[in-house]
Amino acid sequence: MSEALKKKAAALDAADELRSRRALFQLGDRDEDVYLDGNSLGALPVHVPARVADVVQRQWGELRIRSWAESGWWDAPQRVGDRIAPLVGAGPGRVVVGDSTSVNVFKAVVAGARLNPGRTEIVVDATTFPTDGYLAASAARLTGCRIVAVDPGELASALGPATAVVLLNHVDFRTGRLHDLPSLTAAIQSVGALAVWDLCHSAGALPVGLDAHGVDLAVGCTYKYLNGGPGSPAYLYVAERHQRAFDSPLPGWHSHVDPFAMAPEHTPADGVARGRVGTPAILSLLALEAALEVWDGVSIDSVRAKSLALTDFFLECAESHVEGGVSGPDSPVSLVTPLAHSERGSQLALRCAKAPVVMERLIERGVVGDLRRPDVLRFGFTPLYTGFADVERAASTLARVLAEVAEDPTA
Template sequence: MTDFNRTRAAFHLPEGVTYLDGNSLGPMPLAARDRVARMMQDEWAEELIRGWNSAGWYEQPRRVGDRVARLIGAGPGQVVMGDTLSIKVFQAVSAARALRPERRVILSDSGNFPSDLYVAEGLARAVGAELRVVEPEAVADAIGPDLAVLMITEVDYRTGRRHDMAGLTARAHEAGALTVWDLAHSAGAVDVDLLGADADFAVGCTYKYLNGGPGAPAFIWTHPRHAEAAEPILQGWMGHAAPFAFDLGYRPASGIERMRVGTPPVIAMTALDAALDVWEGVALADLRARSIELTEAFIAGVEANCPGVTLNSPRDPALRGSQVGFRHPQAYAVMQALIAEGVIGDFRAPDVLRFGFAPLYNGLDDVARAVDVLARLLRDGSWDKPEFHRKAAVT
């Protein structure tokens, strides 16, 4: 059994704060501070540019990628780190579409994170393809013979709705299409199994449930059957077969290495590497069971005690990730009042109170406090103050 008391003790959680926003930014693992300090002092300061070889900076994206692979049901040598999630979405979708050049349609859903849709829209315009967006419930029926790529975020960022990865992948394959899965709200939160689902490509960020810190690097995975054929439009120096030959023409590196683009963010990746230490000894089945326990308790508590809110997430835990949303007509102000009381979730337009439950550090005591504070604010109306209605730049 996974010891969640041990994992909770591995994080800095400010006194008096109930943190339910790890689906936006995970808290700081205690080991990250010291690991980054040592890297800066012992590697950057002393080794200077020699660190690319002596400290293993050049191989870091693959080494850390192997650690992420275990958490998403991928194998060794199949995941590489670097760049941002938007760049990795662009690479994955462009590579998948190029493997189906006779087809024009990229299919996604309206619950997808908007930036994924922005990337796909720009790519479609550039290559003469079509981005088709349907309601989440309509995805399966929209898969047809003209489909090149199914681009889906597994867990909806607002509702927590979880798509059936294996089922939709099988349906796409039956139609001759390929799949790209965004795991931004899945990795570290649910029991992902990319190889088991027979997916084609996957991408994700590491600053949410993987706790890599603000701006932590993204990851990309390619199924081994595509590893030597995938050719993304965005071709970078680090993805060249021989970067230090300085050839003027591009030759893709072997396998997942060709998905590297720019110089890896070594300091940020060092923090992520430390964060991944927390996952040693964590079983994904235990993680999923704990997530369901927390979210079920929260839904029951809110619905029993908090007037004026409506569940915005699937009621069936099998159809839900590790987050819960409730709707309220003044959700922004209510959330600001919660945050002022030390219960940190977040707001998603137009009217969603969003709460993320990270089993590594959240427990039933966090659920109880969040329910109690939310119930009090809604009953006494203390959320309705001018300062709670003023919108900040980041919501």
């Protein structure tokens, strides 16, 4: 069966319309290495170092302060936002880049509550990435609201006339479960509340459709499937209908209508620039801008199709290679991610009693995934550079490691 799966992988790779994109990334010299952690940190596009060198040596080193105008530094947050916008289904002028995801979550939740005065509850995904929960709680204290934590599957029971804003993750960071953004957004808005979506684990992996589905506010990072680099700046989406009234809790001089007036009172700029705060991190922002060029000519629908094909093939290979498969009663692992395509992001999560040692040994053998303690193995599939041969190698290596660990009394 192993040879048959290798042949199938080769055929799938040959037919892959995105296969040429792999050459745009720095993935190491060893063919046997497999990088399945793009859901934590995307790979480096090969052209980015030269672009960053130009920013450092010429724009900063030679032009210095003139680069704010001559190199377009001042407009970069909106310009790069417009590069991200098509990947999340947004029109121009609705996405601004800057700050961290955490800061943008805080802006969005507080501003959302301010857009809904008189309401007293902020609903947050109970399974959310911890920072989102911390920030939602802080936003509640600031706005005089109370926090209501609820599983997304039970959201309807928590909604009502007191709900001001709801913060949800599009894809669960632990399990890879994809939540139904269109229907949940509609349910939130049906009670007069605003929907804020965290897109960290979906942008660049699957269609989002912010404008089409009438999302109010959204945030996301750029260092995962968007490959912007470690700590690359995050982004904030503000629906056009909310921009005039968007009241950021962090007004800064870069969000002022006339920044260089240095006025003592803050008068917000027009449009999505209201989401800016202070001086952006230019080096990382322009590295991100360069990285986004790998998306030129790429259809997000093609990315989604390949993502599902990759995760399906991994499961097929794992069922074949792993003793007991990934769902049988005698299996050393069990699938946490939903099987249904409509409920699956671009990662697979496997529960494993000995997950820490299994992941450690996988990485030693060149298969890089990651671990969510205490017992979840995560594998992220980045369609722009992950191939089907990578998937087969990863599954076969996983099978060998699981067998070794099962026989090792010290593991």
